[in-house]
Amino acid sequence: MKAPGRPAVSAQTLVSAVFRLRELGIGIALLLTVVLFSVRATNFATVSNWQDIASDVAVVIVVAVGETMVVLTRNIDLSVGSIAGLSAYLSAETLSTHHGVPIVVMALIAVGVGLAAGLVNGLLVAVGRIPAIIATLATLSIYRGLVFQATGGDYVFPNELPQSFQNLAAEKPLGLPFLAWVALGVALVGGAVLRWAPWARDFYAIGSSPEAARLVAVPVVRRVITAFAISGALAGLGGFMFAVRFANVDTNTARGFEFDVITAVVIGGVNVFGGSGTILGVTLGALLVATIDNGFTLLKFSEFWKIFFEGTAIVVAVTLDALLKGRVQDALRRRRRPASIPREQEAPA
Amino acid sequence: MSPVVGLARRAIVRWEALLVVMILAAGVWSWTLSSFFLRRANLLDLATPYIFIGLVAFGLTFVVVAGEIDISVMSIMAVAAVSIAEIWSAGVDVWLAALAGLGVAVVLGLANGLLVGLLDVPSLAVTLGTLAAYRGLAYVILGGSSISGLPTGFTDVGGGYISNELPDALLVLLAFALVLGVLLHATRFGRYLYAIGSTREVARFSGIPVARVRVTIFAISGLMAGFAAIVYLGFFGSVQADAASGSELIDVVTAVVLGGVDIFGGSGSILGVLLALILIAVLRNGMQLANLGGATQDMVIGGLLVAAILAGNVLRGAQSRGLPWTRARYARKEVTQAETPGVHSSGT
C-alpha cells in the first residue's frame, strides 16, 4: 500500500535502493564472519551450535522488532529490559500458582503487561511531550522497581513450573528451536506490517520529519503511542520467552537487556534519528552480534579480550556502515536531483 | 539565600529555579522522613558518594549540549582508574600516574570524537561500541584482581575531609562547576556548542569549525571521566575492572537531563546539572536514612524525572501563551545566547 502525497513516499525508490544496499552490507559482514569462524573455530559450523545461536538471538529479535518501530519514529525505548522482567515475573508467577493455566494464556498475560507498560511510555512521550530517552529512562527504573515490589524478593524456580513448560525451550520442531519459531513469526509479521500497512508506513514519515508528517495530516500522537505500545507488547512477549528459556525468574531477569536490543537495532542499520531501517536489517544485525559472540567463545579467546573485541567489532561495523552509506548517498545525489528530505541532518530551522 | 530567591522572582520559568525549589521540597520531605537528615554532618556529606557521577555528568553536558551523546563515559572512567592504579603499583609516583590516567582518558575520548566528528558516525552507535570495547580494555589491563592501598595524600582528593566534616570532594565538584561553567557559558567555544546543538547546518555556514568542535567535546568528556576516576579512586580507595559498570551510567544521564540539558542539544547549563545532582543526593540520602527499600528509591528518582519534565512542560506551556519563545527543538537559533545563564549563578 502506497500512501501517495506524503513526502517520505516521493523519495521511495531512492530510499529503497539505499536500504537494499545496506542490508547487503550487513549480510556480507555476517557471511564473512560465518566463513571465518567456520574455518577457525571447532564445532562452529554444526547444527547444534546453530540451534544455540538461534535460541540466543530469538529473544533479542522479538524485542528488537518493537524497538525498531519506536526508533523509526525518531524515539527510543530504554525500558524494554524492565518490561520484559516485569512480564516474565507476573506471567511465570501466575503459572506457578495455577498449574492448569494454558501456556498460551501465560504468554497473553505477558504480552498484556508489556502492552500496558508500553502504552504508559507512549502517553508520556506523545501526550506528555517528554523526550523518549528521558521518559523511558525513568520507566526503566520504575518498571524495574515494580518488579521488586511485585516479587517482594520472591522468585519463580523451575520446580514450581509444570514439566511441559520446562521442556518448551528444548523443543525443536523441524530442527528449529521453539523460541526461534516465535522470533521468525514476529519478524515476518513485523516486516510485513512495516512494508505494507499504511499506519506503519507513517512511522517512517514521522521519523523523517515530524513537522512534515503533521502537515500532511499523519496522526502523529496516535502513531507514536502505537509504536511504543507495540514495543511494550513485544518486550512483554520477550519476557515470556525469558521465562521459557530459563524456567527461572527473579528480580534480575532481563536486567540490562535493553543494551542487547539497541545494539542489534543500531548494527542492523536503523537510523538512530528515525526514518529509515528494516526488520531484515535488524534481524541480520542481531544474528551478526550473536555470531561474533559465539565465535569468540569457540575460538577460546581469553574472556577479557573477548569483551574488548566484541566492542571493537561493533565500532568497526557502524563505522564501515556509515562510510558506505555516505558513499551511496553521494552517488545517488549526484544522479538525481536532491528532491528528498536530507535524512541525516536535523530538520531545517 | 537571597540571590537565589531573587533569581526565582525574576524568571520563575527558569529550570534552575525550579530545581532549587525541588531541592528545598525534597529537603523538607527528607526531614519529615528522618530526624537525622538535618544534622550538619549529614548535610555536608550527603553528596559525597555522587561526586564522581557529577564530574562525569559535567563532561557529558558538553557533548549533549552540542547535540551528541556519549554512553562510553563510565567505561572510560574505569580504564583511567585502572591505569592510574596499575601504573602506581608499578612504582611510579601516584600523581604522575594520575596524569597518565588523564592522558589515557583524553585519548579514549578523542577516539570517540574522531569517529563522530570526522567520519560522521552517529555518536550513539560509536559509543555503544566503545562502551564495551573500553570496558574490555579495563579487564585486559587489570584482569580480575583489585588494587588498593593508594597513598593517603592522593585518596584525600576523593575521600578526605577538612576538619573531619567538610568533604574535599565537594570542593572539587564546586571548583569544576565554576571552571566548566565559565567554559560553557562565557567563551566563544561554549557558544559554538549551543549553535551546533541547535542546528548543525546553520553553525557550519556561519563559519564555526564544526568538525573540530565535535572532536573536542568528546575529548572533554573523556577528560572529565579521567578526573572522575581520581575522585573514584579516592572515595573507594581501590579499583577493579568492573568499576561503575552498573547503573552508574543511568545516574549520570539522569543528572544531565534532570539538570535541564536538552537531550537533542542546544540548551542546558552546568548549574542545572549541579543542582540536579544535589537534588538526587538529597532524595537518596533522605530515603536511605528512612530505610526505604532500594527499589523504592529507584522508583522515586524515576518518577521525579518524569514529573519534573512534565511540570516543566506545563509551566512552559502556560508561559508560551504569553511569551513568544519556546524550547521547541527547531525554534532555537538566536535564543541560545539569551538563554545561556551567566557565570554569576554557577557558584551556589
Added chain:
Amino acid sequence: MSRKRLRLLLAAVAVVALAAGLTAGLGNAGSTKVQAGYKIFLLPKQIGQPVFNTNNQGAQEAAKALGDKVTYNGPTEAVGSKQVPFIDTAVRQGFNAIIISADDPNAVAPALKRAMAKGVKVISYDSDAAPNARNLFVSGPDQKAVGFAEVEWLGSQIGYKGDFAILSATATATNQNAWIGYMKQALKLPKYKNMKLVKIAYGNDNDTKSLQEAQGLLQAYPDLRGIIAPTTVGIAAAARVVSQAKKCSAVRVTGLGLPSQMKSYVKSGCVLKFGLWNEKDFGYVAVQTAHALLAGKLTGKPGQSFVAGRLGKRTVGKGGVIIGVPPFAWTKKTIDSAGF
C-alpha cells in the same frame, strides 16, 4: 517571606504527594522510636536475591530471639560502590552494628572504617571486607574445604578423569576467585591427576550470559566431562543447558546452588550432587555474632567463643574469622529437607 514560604510549602506538598503515591504501603516509615535491644543493619550485596532473602529470614529469627531490631536494606544491583551510601546513612541513623556481605572488599573499606571510627561494630559475613575494616568475619565453610569439596564432587561423578570447566560469577568476585584458587590447588593432588581444567568462563551472575557461556563450553570442548559452577546463577544455567542438550550423564554439573532452585534437576537425575551451606542459619549466626560483640561477650580476639543461640558454640579463629556454618552437600535424598 510568607509568599516564599507558601510557594515552598506548595512545592513540598507536591513532592510529598508524588513520593507518597509511589511509596504508598511499600516502605517502612522511618521510625525513630527507641527500642530495647540493639539496632542492627543487614546490608546484602543486592536486595531481591534469593540467597540474601534467605539470610534475612535467619537474621530476623535471631533478632526476635534476642530482642534486637534488624533492618534489611541495600542496593538493587550487586555493585560494590552502591553499598557505600547505605553504610554511611546507617551510621548516621545510630545503628549499633552493620552486618555486610561485601561485594567489593576494598571499595567498602573506607566507609566501614568511618563507621568503626564512630563506634559502630562492623561484621562482614558471606563475603569478607578488607580485614582492617571490620571487627569480625562470619565466614561460610572454610574456603579451602569448599574448593577441595567441589573438585571431589565432580571427580567422584566422572571417575576422576577427563576435561572440565568452571563457570564462575564475575571475574572480580572475591569468594569465587578464592574457591577457584583452592580448586587449582586440589588438582595438584595425585588423586586428580587425570582431571584437566580447560577453561574458566564468567557468567557475571546474569542468566543470559551464564546460559550462553555454558552453551559455548559444550560446543568449544566436545570432550568436556563436567562443569563446576561455584555460584547459584551459574549452576542453574549450566544444569538447564545440559538437561536441554540431553547431555546430563556426559557432562556432569556440580558446584554451589540453592536447593529450591536446583530441585527439579536433582529430581530428574540430571544433577547428582552439589553443595550449599544452610543460608538461613548463616544469617542467624551473623546476627548472633553481632549481638555478642555488642553485649561485650566478644571482643574479636582469636580463641574466644560464644553460644550462637540454637546453633551452639562458635569460636573466633585467626584473623577474626568465625566459621558460621558447616559445608553441606545436597543429593536426591536430602534435597526435600532443605526448606530454602
